[in-house]
Amino acid sequence: MKIKKEVKTGIIITLALGMLIYGLNFLKGINIFSTNRTMYAVYKDVVGVVPSNPVLVSGFHIGQIKDIELIPGTSGKIVVTMQISNPEVKIPKDSKAVIVSADLLGSKAIQISLGSSSVMASDGDTLNSSIETSLREEVTREVLPVKEKAEQLMSSIDSTLAIVQGIFTKKVQSNLSESVISIRNSLKHFENTSGNIDMLVTSEKERITSILEKVDQISGALAKNSKQIGNAVDNLATISDSIAKSNLKTTINNADSALYYTSKILKKINEGKGSLGMLANDTALYKRLTNASGQLSNLLEDMKAHPKRYVHFSIFGGKD
Secondary structure: OOOOHHHHHHHHHHHHHHHHHHHHHHHOOOOOOOOOEEEEEEEOOOOOOOOOOEEEEOOEEEEEEEEEEEOOOOOOOEEEEEEEOOOOOOOEOOOEEEEEEOOOOOOEEEEEEOOOOOOEOOOOOEEEEEEOOOHHHHHHHHHHHHHHHHHHHHHHHHHHHHHHHHHOOHHHHHHHHHHHHHHHHHHHHHHHHHHHHHHHHHHOHHHHHHHHHHHHHHHHHHHHOHHHHHHHHHHHHHHHHHHHHOOHHHHHHHHHHHHHHHHHHHHHHHOOOHHHHHHHHOHHHHHHHHHHHHHHHHHHHHHHHOHHHOOOOOOOOOOO
């Protein structure tokens, strides 16, 4: 049976299309003759993720991203469909699908971090998801505070320069020049003074040496008599402790009280209160007492001179 030319052409075109489809899928990492598993992961952000990006396990290619769709509604979440083409890879149910950077150019991939569950994920399961910070984002996050601080520093420097320019007017510059000249003159005077001190030290070197020797002798004597000095200090400490322990405060208080009452008595005497006050302040009484004292003195002298006038006695009881 002879095959027609049109049939041959159709068969060739069909085989070519089949090979083209197989080749395109092979280049994408999809083996159309193998048993594929479809798994899902839900993300809030899939920047840089596109279909045909690889799906990896520990860096090993096990499939690719088949589709990316926005979940209907207002949640804003996105579901990513993964096609696992390697049937030998066992994926635990608690594994996590992490969006990672595949290279420094920003290409994305999904890295499946295998879990520890004994139950394996099957076709149609949804895995846990997370997003790894990209190298560029990490660098940006680290550099951004430095950038902000640098901007603040530049702003501060600009403000400082503006203030400095406003301060350093011609008058201020002139004053600064005069200050520098004054400082220079002061340094010259200081240098002259230093030279004079050197000359003084040189001329009085022997006296200074003698003074230092005497100071050394005094310090030696103090060192030799340190024991006696210590005993004296201990004695002073003992005396001060004895004074502190004694009832000195009470004694001082009693003396103060006695002086207070003595002052009150003297005040009353000065005011003429009481016998002593009347005696001290009554002149007539003082004169009478003086006269009485004189008369008493005369009487005593007369009694001494003529005792018989005043005293009569007899051994036998008789009378003269």
